[in-house]
Amino acid sequence: MKQQKNKHSCIALAVAAALSSNFAIAQEDTSSEDKVAGLEVIEVTARKTTESLQSVPVAVTSIGAAQLSENGIAVMTEIQRFSPNTTLQTSRGTNSTLTAFIRGVGQQDPLWGYEPGVGIYIDDVYMARPQGAVIDLLDVERIEVLRGPQGTLYGKNTIGGAVKYVTKPMSGDMEFNIEGTVGSYSQQDLKITGQVPLIEDKLYLGFGHAELSRDGFGEFLISALDGQDKENYNKDLSASRLTLEFRPTDDLFMRLAWDKTDDDSNAKGGYRLLPSLLTDAPVPNSVFDSYTSMPTKNTVELEGISLVVDWQATDDLSLKYVTSSRESDSDTNIDFDNTPLDIFDVPAIYDDENTSHELQANYTGENFNIVGGVYFYDGESCGHFDAILGFLGRAAFGVPGLTREVTGCNNSESKAAYVQSSIDITEQLSMTLGARYTDEEKDAYVNNGLAFENVYPEDGWIPGYERGGVSFPQVLGSDSDGDGVLDAPKSEDWSRFTPRIGIEYQYDDNTMFFASYSQGFKSGTFNPRATVNEDAADPEIVDSFEIGMKKDWNETLRTNITVFSLDHEDRQYITVTPDPDDFTVLNQNLGNIKGSTVDGIEAEVTWVATEELTLDFALGYLDGEIEDDPSIATPLVGLSNTPEYTLSIAANYTLDTSIGYFVFNGGYYYRDDYLLFEDSDALKQDGYGTLNASINWESIEGNWYAGLHAKNLTDEEYMVGGYNFVGMDDDGNYTPGLGGDTTLIAYYGDPRTVHFTLGYRF
Template sequence: MKSRTGKISYLAIAIAAALSGNVAMAAEDSAEKANQSLERIEVTARKSIESLQEVPVAVTSISADELSEKGISVITEVQQFSPNTTLQASRGTNSTITAFIRGVGQQDPLWGYEAGVGIYINDVYIARPQGAVLDLLDIERVEVLRGPQGTLYGKNTIGGAIKYVTKAMSGDAEFKVQGTVGSYGQKDLKLTGQFPIIDDKLFIGFGVASLERDGFGEFLTSALSNQDNENYNKDLTASRITLEYHATEDLFFSFNWDKTKDKSNSKGGYRLLPSILTNAPVPDSVFDSYTSLPTWNEVELEGISFTANWSVSDNTSLKYVYSTRDSYSPTNIDFDNTSLPIFDVPAIYDDEQSTHEIQLNNYGENYKFVSGLYYYDGESCGQFEAILGVLGQALGAAGLTREVSGCSNSTSKAAYAQLSYDLSEKWSMTVGARYTQDEKQAIVNNGLIFDNVYPESGWIPGYVRPEGQLVPTVLDDEADWSKFTPRIGFEYQANSDLMFFTSFAQGFKSGTFNPRATTAEPAANPEDVDSIELGMKSEWLENRLRANVTLFSLDHKDRQYISVLPGTTSSDLNQRLGNIGSSEGQGIEAEFTYLATDSLMLTANFGYIDSSFNEVYDTDPVTGVQFDKSDRFSIANTPDYTYNLGANYTIESEVGDFILNASYYYRGDYVLFEEDSLLTQDGYGLANVSVKWYSTDGNWSAGLHVKNLTDEEYMIGGYQFVAPLPDGGYAPGLGGDNTLIGYFGDPRTVSLTVGYQF
């Protein structure tokens, strides 16, 4: 494996110089700056509109303007601005998300598994990670809520929640066109607009996007001809329609439809070890690969939501939200990344969900009350073929496939309430709770087929799939759970610019059945996280310096984990799911914004977490004796340190305003897998620079963005199916090859965006 260490770029040094140099500027120009202050930031972290500085929650909010000026185009880039946060495109695809906050998340995207970080579009929960790498179209802001949000947001937010908030309509006729060209043949086009159908009553809005880019690398060899061999390319279209009706001053309705179709190729991984079964050496580029599968891939999403909001009185509102969402994803993931079918996994994910939520909010002079009822109904199905063709031929068969298919159907009902009450002029308290009932039904089909089998006819040229179910049903069961998740906190408002808060909160991740089960094993119980926070929200220097700091400690119990059982042969893929033990973490998060002059704003955020497993219990399959193997486990996808330094400088001129942005983002070392990880990414830094121009009439804009200026190579995912040997070598794993694979983040890119609006 190659060593990849972070480099301290010249840009980081420049930013540090700017930080120190502008202290002197601030002193010289203090009289001029006396009337300046930072803008108020509004968030809906507690399901009501509040100032960021009033919310006793660790939350980061990034506005539409900030996203545009920094050239942020997908939600995964938001991780750079939120401490102790990991948002990555998952291995094998562009659109599946891997999300961790404070060391809590979910890496395996297989159907049936539940998320550890909740993803929301407005008030709608997105249950599956497929398609959750959202491209930012017609966005108002993105909010990152850190820590368990079990009271207001419910299950599967034990690490936190990511909220994608779309732009509300103004009621005026508007139209915007935006085009982007850039590195690797990038060609993007976005059209957004709105217009009134009935003045002050009925409005319609739309957004359409076409996003294309060539690959960062290529598939060097392939077993199939006449296919697109670009690797890490992009081919995505997205559409959105919104209809708003203001029936009266107190009654509002909104209907939303969106659809995304991602036809980007499957991502091929980088072989960190040469193949021992075929000619597949370590490629020269981390973005090059080999494959024996088709390179096509597809993620198709479609959703509808409806919201009705009634202002019953000046201080009481009633809100109803309905949503339904479907996704379908046929995908090709070549685990071994060679031109032979050593370990290939073509798969299909097919998901449906619908939700209903009724929310009642009431406000008084000294209290805020939020309450609601929630219902979720979801069906998550899928199928994958673990094709071990070379091994099957060695055994004298036409091939060998372990086929796994099934569904995990669940319903969830919840009632919640939260009260914030002023005890005095300075002291207040927040108390809330949520009660949830979950039911889950699961069916798993699993077995061996002595041939190379694909999910559908025509998957590869000429392939015809045999009719009927090919493998037996090994699990058909149901289970239910109920959970009570409280929250209690106290806030002290020292003055109008300084608040201290402390809180205790609980969250849980739903129980689940093993979607890879080989026997009728019982379901794993829910995971629990208990979290304590102590924080400060503050503004200083006449509201020119904002400093928000949170100390936290969390206890993560009943962690669900897949353990691999040894089999009688290397063709066995036996796995069991269980609650294996617990982990803990303590850390700090700090976010600073300093308005140094009329023109210069400096930002910094810092995250630190000390996390580890306390206990990991397993059972020896031969002796039946339980043992603790926590010394073999690490918290995955969670560096000890993250920080970001940034500068924003505005230049006013006769031809318009120029806004310059520069930032340096650093992530410390982290492992990719929890148990016996062989893949570790050394600490690295990303330097980004941008300049955005706005015309004097406000109609034209242009932005030039350079990301990953120093062209860092950094790993964001991988597969490991090898066993380390005492001499430093590796023994081949499943499929009989050295399967140690890495997936990498974007290289240096340059893009130019031009927009016109009227």
């Protein structure tokens, strides 16, 4: 096995070295009059200043508005196929919860209190929670994927990388755009965007609204509750955005933005990979069919407001202030066992609020430039879930039901100061030096208790339910008066200095070599499922080394390469063990394990073969290994959500005709085998590939446009999430787990779909 892995590594390195590419496909405008032969000059803000992609010594993929439109991409998770070694997938349970991994680093559990390993940003505003992070794209200019730790400029919780959603700036003209989409599973989408100049050349109002709906890919075959919507994997979402931009002078810019998203899609039901032992729930015929004993109601609400003030103080100095306030609420029903019996049901409520402030300065000198700033974040992340094991309670104790109820908060206050400078040593040689100091304080409490009845987070959810006098003690906190009773949240603080050092050599106008060392920092945290008064887990640290080359060989071929190695230390990990005194409880202790190492390569190429034909190729390879740790009873078998290979091949062909401008594109995306959980191979997805194709048209005048998009043409079935509550005997047979059933559940990515979009703009 080791020899074969080494062989794969050599092959990948050889291929990547030959290609040495960077997938650079973003474009600024969709109108045909701006289409020109040759490579695009792509601007990004990966280092918090506007630069050409080819001059940035960072592994970054930028996907522009035109490319998104031409591929019919409507949601952020589809971006993963353009960026190597990247996983962006819809998590289990809801349509809006994100699972994000880059280079094998991320966060698998979306429960409140756990910090992500990949930062999501909307116009430089940090989205702290995975709930609602599966963003539907509205009025977007480009999306940037920054791979590797971004601990200097972006701070904590970017140990894997960052994904930046950049909205379109206003042109100052009156604009209006309306588009409608119809497609498979009765898809019906409507998007309206535009802008209105309120004061000529000074004040502009931008707006956007989307109504997105689709029937389910499957259905709940049996529901214990009459009158429930039995569609599974459906979509019912609305999103709105208002933006006010003010330019009182040429040197001063202000933008006030508000956005809101309401997702009322049903809770997702998982696919039973094993038939139930306790009730009538065989393996369904379709991976999108399920069973449930719960309401299918599910709600995710997001709302935020932000203010940006950008002042060009002098020709060399600019100052920028960014502040935001965001909140989200989720009310969801997750049926872990996916049967019509209350074997393992988890209704849950999540409630998050946060504010942030950032003051940034950008100075350009004769032989250097410098970016620095201060950052403040204050967030409260709370939740309440009930793990209902009603069947077990009735069978084992003869009581009406059984519930493990957990509620609590993890609150965080973080302050940071950062600086990064690029210094020209000679005309060709430069150096990057960066540092960030972060100081964070976090407090948390957990109420955890057992009730011998079925209880729910909200009274009246089940007709006739009354709470009764059930006590839920606080198990995570402090005992200030020494009476043995926990009476205050438990608190911890951490501080960390994270450096970055790099060197860049501009061999000629079109060739840059670079090498860098950077460090990322992920917050320490408390266990939101604590059953005892335990200490917080320490922060995670990632040390990363990169060597790369970016080169435009001529006006038609762009080839770049990045080779990287990272050491992921003190990884936070939950050990799950049965309670020897109470078989209704799984003790879940949060701590740190030694870590993991990942070595890999990312190769991407763009070739403008002719004036009409462009070919793109992207390859990601990584070799990840988790260090042995005797403190873990069950050895970890591999990195979760991390395939060894990712591969993307795409072609784009343009055609001018007397009736308009056509763009034909097609692409193939491959993901190698990967595990959904690190401690078991029971949920392992075999390698698979998806094939996509699109035809786009734009009128000669540029006002009408249309697109026909087909995705996953071969109708591949692939897992993106799941639950594993089964045991295994000495003969390799599955045995019942928590709840007394064989609960092995998978959630799947979208099946084959076709949709048609027609739009008009002026």
